[in-house]
Amino acid sequence: MSYDPTGHLLLTPVDREAPLRVRRLRQLGVGERPDPVFDEFADRLAEVTGAPYTMVNFIDEHRQFFAGLHTPDGVRPGADLGAAAAGAGAVSRYMDRDHGYCPHVVVRRKALVLEDVCDYPRFAGNPVVDEIGIRSYLGAPLIDRTGVALGTICVVDTEPRPWGRAGLETIKAMAAELVDQIHRREDGLI
Template sequence: MTYDPTGHQLLTPIDREAPVRVQRLRQLGFGDRPDPAFDEFAHKLAEVTGAPYSMVNFIDEERQFFAGLHTPAGTHTGTHSGRDMGATAGGGEVRRFMARDHGYCPHVVVRRKALVLEDVCDYPRFAGNPVVDEIGIRSYLGAPLIDRTGIALGTICVVDTQPRPWGRAGLETIKSLAAELLVQIHRREEGSI
């Protein structure tokens, strides 16, 4: 991982597992289209955590794709807009794609550990991320989706435009929900064999 020239923002970490992840996502049939089951799971994430935005996020070499997405207004574009996530703190439209260098999920995938940011502005290495200024994100809670092959497929996460005291309870909740979604993914795979 490297820092930008000003020494403030931690740039998106190098993801050596990305090619293998892409192969696994293709094998599972994930990563390029919305999925009603993942949208439903994202809605559950929002309900359980009380967060306005929640995602089931698969990450490839170039971008992030929200196969499951919940927003306060329930508005988001379809599968192949090819544009970055474009919400505002005022509740603008949210798209299913986001650049890999935006947000915190790529850090979770590479670290293979859950991440709790109660107020991203309290963490200089994360405060400079484009989602803070462009979208208005102030808090993040995410966990990796590490499947039975050992590959981190992506994440589940919730975000808010206000600081949130997620605490240890939030950390345990997001990890538990990630495990629950992995069970669903594995059942799906077994059903398609």
């Protein structure tokens, strides 16, 4: 883990599994371009949780890529748009690895529930709070049959949300469902 020398806040954790993850993502053929199946999954995740933003997120050494994306206005930018091109407050398919909470979920390999990120000093200083206005996060890792944490599924809101135990169980169950779908795709069953 690394620390901000001025505030001693926890920053993005060191991810020693990233090279292995990148190899596995390439083997599976995911994580480099938008995928309609993952977009549909993100839409269903939004419907189930009531969250305005939902993502199927694959993470490499330097960035996060939302292969599945749901936004409240239904806009899904293409893979050619970077975070900088999206502008302040806009949603892109890409995000720097040091932004957001998914890198923590991948390294910890555990679901993360932040009903109000401002209640957690180590997470309140994340750039997504000021730059995008994120106030609530719920995410779970996508751990495949080889043991690699491929990425996450997550839901975020610009308002605090009482996710509770039900939210935690929902996000974990949906992550397991998506991993199963990825395995069936790899096996040629879908």
